[in-house]
Amino acid sequence: MAIDVTALRAHFPSLDSGLAFFDGPGGTQTPRPVADAIAATLTGPLSNRGTISPSELNAEQSVADFRAAYADFLNMPADGIVHGRSATQLTYDFSRTLAKGWKPGDEIIVSRLDHDTNVRPWVQAAGHAGVTVRWIEIDPQTAEVDLESYERALSPRTRVVAVTGASNVLGTKPPLRRIADLAHEAGALLYVDGVHYAAHHLVDVPALGADLFVCSPYKFLGPHTAVLAGAPDLLETLRPDKLLPSSDAVPERFEFGTLPYEILAGARAAVDFLAAVDPGEGKTRRERLAHSWSSLHAHELALRTRLEEGLQAFGDAVTLHSKAQDRTPTLLMTLEGRDAREAQIHLAARDVLATAGQFYAYEPFTALKLEGPALRAGLAPYNTAEDVDRLLDGLSSFL
Structure with a gap:
């Protein structure tokens, strides 16, 4: 099972902006059929x-x-x-x-x-x-x-x-x-x-x-x-x-x-x-959703792996707080000696949107003893390997 990411992205007018969106956990982009x-x-x-x-x-x-x-x-x-x-x-x-x-x-x-x-x-x-x-x-x-x-x-x-x-x-x-x-x-x-x-x-x-x-x-x-x-x-x-x-x-x-x-x-x-992303042979909407989600999960997992491996290459300069065995493709990180908000600004100047903040997650931030903002990169169905590489390149030039 695989999704045609190019065909998928064609439904999103906002992607014509050239922006690479990693702010999906705060709200995804909207395809034209929804509008x-x-x-x-x-x-x-x-x-x-x-x-x-x-x-x-x-x-x-x-x-x-x-x-x-x-x-x-x-x-x-x-x-x-x-x-x-x-x-x-x-x-x-x-x-x-x-x-x-x-x-x-x-x-x-x-x-x-x-x-x-x-x-x-x-x-x-x-x-x-x-x-x-x-x-x-x-x-x-x-x-x-x-x-x-x-x-x-x-x-x-x-x-x-x-x-x-x-x-x-x-x-x-x-x-x-x-x-x-x-x-x-x-x-x-x-x-x-x-x-x-x-x-x-x-x-x-x-x-x-x-x-x-x-x-x-x-x-x-x-x-x-x-x-x-x-x-x-x-x-x-x-x-x-x-x-x-x-x-x-x-x-x-x-x-x-x-x-x-x-x-x-x-x-x-x-x-x-x-349900229409990769419907397979599903006769009901629930069956089509199940097939599509299997493909979307595989797509997002591959991108998450690529992003994590790239972040690991930065060594101690990046601390990844997303460590659970079973988790979504959303990564929270802090940057050694650097302000996450400055990283957000640096990335945005390169048309890469990853946001810094606490994200209303007061209790997790307190438990992890994170006193300042952290940088969050969340993957969505329309993200690509090129998007991931742009984020990594942007972080590399910031650190």
């Missing part, structure tokens, strides 16, 4: 949802198509697919909703590996409810989660375990199935921040063991929006605050106000685009 789907829906005819006029029916169809696409993308029922503005917004909403059932003496578990999106909403909800927060630690030497700390933190009082599917800075993929099994044995729910994971792997929410799983299409070629998946029978048990006249049906009880129909169309188009 076309947004424009076609927005220019309508389009009205609020209804069952009478063509414009109302177009809005209804955009919602139905969105749910069907993410049902295939995440291997979940369509009525378990919830739209949200962002993963942060969804996590705040669901943490507050779940916290309604917490009481003093209860506990939750969060992770030192996580983006703050999957930490602070839970910690703040716990503070308001008077429940205890416990932590899954990480090993700074290996960038792996410490499963022993997780097992020590779990108890019959645990209500929710919140953990990432993959770190947005280190790339580390914790053993979600093991974490899920232990959480369920304790009677707890598992909430997974899959934003970075879904950008690099075919997601199978039931196989991962996640009760609630959130991701963001703009990390995998779509528009700026977010999706949460949960089993409909679980969603039925959750009672968010909502407007009295608004629907109480699942999943709509979690979606507040008029939906952005054009954005839903773009998010659906991103799934269809990924």
Whole structure:
């Protein structure tokens, strides 16, 4: 299985700029079919949802198509697919909703590996409810989660375990199935921040063991929006605050106000685009996604290997903090005696975009004792070996 990278790149107008993009973990570039789907829906005819006029029916169809696409993308029922503005917004909403059932003496578990999106909403909800927060630690030497700390933190009082599917800075993929099994044995729910994971792997929410799983299409070629998946029978048990006249049906009880129909169309188009990258003989969209993701994974792994070998050649001048055995093609590095922001500026002057910062990964940076910004290089489907060599050449002239 192999992808035609030249043909793939032809769908991305932004690549005509000549820029080499390594900022995919913060948001990927967008192919024209996604933009076309947004424009076609927005220019309508389009009205609020209804069952009478063509414009109302177009809005209804955009919602139905969105749910069907993410049902295939995440291997979940369509009525378990919830739209949200962002993963942060969804996590705040669901943490507050779940916290309604917490009481003093209860506990939750969060992770030192996580983006703050999957930490602070839970910690703040716990503070308001008077429940205890416990932590899954990480090993700074290996960038792996410490499963022993997780097992020590779990108890019959645990209500929710919140953990990432993959770190947005280190790339580390914790053993979600093991974490899920232990959480369920304790009677707890598992909430997974899959934003970075879904950008690099075919997601199978039931196989991962996640009760609630959130991701963001703009990390995998779509528009700026977010999706949460949960089993409909679980969603039925959750009672968010909502407007009295608004629907109480699942999943709509979690979606507040008029939906952005054009954005839903773009998010659906991103799934269809990924399914068409290398569809094989797949008869269903899920089968085409599986074949495409296998090829994309092989492509990104080859580029990651090329980049890592190039970075190793710099010796002690570059410290690579992404070390986990199982990880995405996202590399976090610090540069001996040099400011990562200066490196970003140097690379940008050479049309290579790799960003410096903390990337909302407060807990991982604290655990690794990284006091200043670090440089992050993340690979995406449209990257090439030439892009990697340009990044390495740029770093070589900086160091």
